[in-house]
Amino acid sequence: MIKRSLLSLTIGLTFLESVVPVALAAPPRSPDQTVECEILVAGGGLSGAATAYEALLSGRTVCLTEITDWVGGQISAQGTSALDERPTQRQQLLYSRGYLDLRQRIKSKYGELNPGDCWVSESCFLPKDAHNILFNQLKDAARRGKGTLKWFPSTVVKELDINQSGKLIQGAIAIQHRPVKGAPPLNTSPLSQTIEDSYRYENSSQFEKSIVRFVPQQRKKQTGGTAPDWYVVDATETGELIGLADVPYRLGIDPRSYLEPSSSSETGDRYCTQGFTYTFAMEATKEPQAHTPPPFYQQYAPYYSYELQRLADFGLVFTYRRIWSPKEGQQTKFGGITYSAPTPGDISMQNWTWGNDYRPGTAEDNLIYSRDQLQASGQLQPGGWMGGLRTETLRKGEENALGYFHWLVAGTTDSQLGANVKQPQPNNRYLSGLDSPMGTAHGLSKYPYMREGRRIIGRPGWGHPQGFTLWEIDISRRDYNEEYYRNTLSPQTYRSLRAAIAGFEAASAIAGTKPLDQIMRRSRSTIYPDSIGIGHYAIDFHPCMTMSPAETPGNKEREGERRGAGQAYPFQIPLRALIPQKIDNMLVAGKSIATSHIAAAAYRVHSFEWSAGAAAGTTAAFALENGIMPYQLVDELPRPEPQLEALKRRLQKNSNPITFPDTSIFNQNWEEWK
Template sequence: MKRSLVSLTLISTLFTPVAFAAPPRTPDQTVECEILVAGGGLAGVASAYEGLLAGKTVCLTEITDWVGGQISAQGTSALDERPTQRAKLLYPRGYIELRQRIERKYGELNPGDCWVSDSCFLPHDGDEILLSLLKDAAKKGKGKFKFFPATVIKELNTAQSGKIIDSAIAITHKPAKGAPPLNTEPLSKTITEAYTYANSSRFDKTIVRFVPAKPKKNSALAKSNAPNWYVVDATETGELVALADVPYRLGIDARSYLEPSSSSATSDPYCTQGFTYTFAMEETEEPQPQKMPPFYMQYSGYYSYELQRLASFPLVFTYRRIWSPDEGETISFGGVNFSAPVPKDISMQNWTWGNDYRPGTSADNLVYTRNQLQATKQLQPGQWMGGLRQESLRKAEEISQGYYYWLVAGTTDSQLGTGVKEPHPNHRFLAGLDSPMGTVHGLSKYPYMREGRRIIGRPSWGQPQGFTVWEIDISRRDYNDDYYKQTLSPDTYRRLKAALAGLETTAVISGAEPATKAMRRTRSTIFPDSVGIAHYAIDFHPCMVKSPPEAPGNIERPGERLGAGQAYPFQIPLRSMIPQKIDNMLVAGKSIATSHIAAAAYRVHSFEWSSGAAAGTTAAFSLERAIAPFQLVDQLPQQEPQLEALKRRLKENGNPTAFPDTSIFNENWEDWK
């Protein structure tokens, strides 16, 4: 373990300030911002929302033309929530407003009558609702909202020895004259041109230069050397994290006392969670013609209901049903009660052994590692192309289209054998600009991402190698299991027990129980710099062993699901949002400093919003106080008065930073479902 910690420290010192090239022509426009948010998903929207309510000028860029990420452009419009948190409505104020606006839009919170969530709805409505929410926030807070859809960040320019981002160059694309509209072709066919400066037969480009707005005369900011704007990376894969070349991780972390359920003794950056192109399908009165895609047989050996208790088409169809104008009769399968599908019902599909694409090798991983970025020259000035493997995007699009055909016409099941799958031809694939996904091809505009680059926070009290939220910080797992005694070295196992004993039970603290018996924590770690909350299970969609993922007989990475399971309600520490090297960047969403296992819980809708609300509030607070975010936490565990002021602001604004009765003496977290 000591060697791996040292190596992380060495890696962080090898990341040098990045040199950036000027664009090939003078930018077409220069735009001033106090807060620049890259990525219009839920974390990005929440960052913008809080910045606008604080009266700031907020610029928001988004690669698609919809805001909302998971609930819109990625098509995953089924809110992942836990029952207790939902019942108590312990969410940030903006997320509560989102839920209320969904309910007002439809007259109910769950117009799809799905059973995976209390709220399933149409993706295009997610975009509409969030845009109105942002415009209302700007009006209420007297902020300025500048939205740049179909826009990507191409370059970051730094000053002060690379510590400050002083400008950003972006490319906005729109259809060229005579070209088809946006969303005609899937992402794999357009992503390269989106990141290219030159106009093409598809797109005309506008080059935008983002710069900080000048601080008001005589303000504390104008009189200080503090950053005069903030850049928030809320992208789905940590694009700015890679582009700024700050230290980060990808994929599996090495097994350790902090990550004892890791599936590997060494780190593996290629095994990230699967990603998914969602689509919508409608139940019809009559059978529809179903055309086999020409590539179907390549993927046919992959598709499956996965488990016998899930081997029901009506069960799968209604799991994420997003529209149901008429309620069917109540039926049951596998212990689940749900209303039967009826004609005109619309279902969104997001299924592990269906349209998940799960590469796990260096030959097909989607999110490029730093070495791969160097090999493809994307870290050279002006060469950034998004950091994703185009071929894996293409194959993910194909596997999703093939999955629809399997659902309606397939008769095989790769995991359950013959005699399980039956055809269901009374359905049609919904495509077109007016379809739920808003695309001519019918797939989501961007894949639903479960994992991307995760920053390594700055060296901190208790974590000199760089701050990270680890598995043992949140998991309910009982580490007294023989697996850990047999798999971990004696020294590592002792360190695990010591870590669990540290602050985990009042019995250990009082001396009523020896530390050696502290094998299971009774709550998640309490962070003094918590700026948000979330709760979800540690949920895995593991990578596959062989390349390509759809190879016949391929299996999931052994041991990946060991870390899965229930988690206690957890916190979002500010240290997890502050990258190394750069002082005016904050990270929100899935790229905060979490381990591979912890990230499997820190990725759902309400978490994204909470982290984004924290980022937007922290940026506004830092501008007003003329202080950099890292200065709020650099003296921990000593008292940090400015940090306490930030936490008070979050709480007063309706953005909780702790669950009720959070303390080391509260051991009643087992009741949280």
């Protein structure tokens, strides 16, 4: 039965300490087990699953760790089970083979791809089903490819054993937790109440710990070979291994430049990352329900809003990401959007910017600790890693989400649209319980949906002397011929911008032989010789807020953050974006590849995560097979790289697209891609 009321959770949340200093972990005892892998994947989200999928099909032994007990990330543990896809790419089914397999399995499970009849996506479904669907997919990949999957749920990486040269990860220590006998089951308490415990070596009143040491699998080396015996892939949601290994990375807003001309800060701001979201599920009911406000409701109520007048309709918001709809309701239209009205039994997953998004943006409340903050809290000391997140901010994100549900069903205020807009909607109930859609007793997602984490700075090389990065101008459709850019950027910076996007007229822009406003920009994204994956999505922002705390009455989004938002051309995933500095046997997948703050707003959705993971898994398997390190595949660019070409052929042979159709500097028809 779905049980435990919303109020019972809120009471538990209310009495948490507001600020808990991060304690250093106790010295480790001897590992309880040593596990060998050819590829260690940290993070079981979509990118980690895709990495494992391709590596298993290549016959490799894969260890896959995940902080929750569900594989799938966005589609399961984070509750965002509505696939973000662009129309043209979806119409052509131009996706990695594993992503297509996943879509087909969803369709087979329900008899249709969209059992929720949502209007934001072609596929909305239940998070609790997504774990089983994807885990079975991984098991089938292991069987077909004769690989071995070693699955470690409820497991976090605590320490990395890096050799004296600082170039190779020789081992990793992880902590797996399970409930102590007699304690409540996993997923009874929200993440803020368990996360610090999960990173401590010692047993506790709620968890019994098992210490796992991951080491390279013994392999027969090629004669004279110097390549590593294994690869470690950071597919975590926030770039945990990046922070733990202390490789160069970015966090938050990048300084304004000709590469990132729409940046909201001249100098950058590492504390302003995109908002995170605790999703939850709610069910439409025939009869009105009693709704008691949580004790902290008034603290967060000034934040909630429908945001825009064209969205100010409860039915529209409910069906936006409806994940289950046993009966089709009456066709309804609001704000130009047609949807089938909610009927009793419908289940909606909520993910709303001015709702359960929590958007801190200062040094006092940022969620993902910067390097300075990690160092100050002792997390970069041996044994000191505690996940790199501010627990207090997680807690407030949980409260904010619970308050948003109460606003939806009982609220009458609207922070952006004023009075007489929001009406109570009592015929709805909050779904909680271990058998609820989110699989938690408290009803919130097991882990928040993360839109942005730490992002590596790739290695310096041809065309990227400061380290490889995918920038705003590499993907944006913006023309930049606006007064804002002319007035804000220096004349030289503006000329560099126009030259960088000029395509065939770059020489004229650089030489000044033609007025800048007469130089047409190229109508495509940047093309990379080392592209090993693809993606397409709009540059979509959920900006941080200006004041702390985020729910401060009258608070506003960081000024200028949405300036970079807008449509993007279909884009590529270069291998160089997956390779960190310093460490040679580490790859990065998912949202922590080498992107800028603005580019990251497009490089974060479901199909991209899968494509990046497929690239990482294939690259790791290829490197093991050929005795070569990934950076050696690209270190001679722009000169020919025969082994890079072999890797690209393997990806294409395996139905993992690395370019969009007709990709060429001569193709100027990308405006047709929607």
